[in-house]
Amino acid sequence: MRFSQICLLFTTFPLIYTSQAFGASVSFAPTGSQLDNDLIPDLATNIGESLDFSFFLDTTGLNANLTSLELLFAQDTSELETLTVARTDADIAAFPTFSGVPTPGTIPSAIFSRSGPGIAPDSLVEIVVTTYLVQPGLINDGLADQLVTVISATDANGTDVTSLFEPVSQSVDVQPVPESSFPLGLLIFVTLGFSLIKRKRLSK
Secondary structure, three states: OOOOHHHHHHHHHHHHHOOOOOEEEEEEOOOEEEOOOOOOEEEOOOOOOOEEEEEEEEEOOOOOEEEEEEEEEEEOOOOEEEEEEEEEEEHHHHHHHHEEEEEEEOOOOEEEEEEEEEEEOEEEEEEEEEEEEEOOOOOOOOOOOOEEEEEEEEOOOOOOHHEEEEOOOEEEEEEEEOOOOOHHHHHHHHHHHHHHHHHHHHHO
């Protein structure tokens, strides 16, 4: 993927969402759910809470070991501060060569490259685990606060298999826990109503 394509990706953050995977993919959990009207899955949380995420590599549908993988990762640090992050033993064994390079974006971003003997076809492997601390900047802005995108993927035969990754990207928008939508005025009306009924019964 060329730099111009990466820049285009950042301008379309609100349009990136998770769809059901039917082939190879890189994904994370929890995935979030739809809490508002935009297309990005949401994860409700509170300032000061910690959030644990796991990232997975799925090689379903590949014909040979996946030996090289480039991922674009973005994180809104005004909402999520990294407390811990670690590659799993399985990831290190499969891809001993690993590097990360910061890249321009609307939120802090980097391209991570990994290569090695790789992961066999039709495998599901946890590759990274991380813990975040939710920051005071937490807001429901309809934008991705965490995003991972497959930039390139190559198998042991030297074949570019990037197009086999579907979906190519996953994102989530962390946001404050929604407040109750029950109107205060209606609550007062219902409370007064029950009080009047109770008084009426007691007067009989």
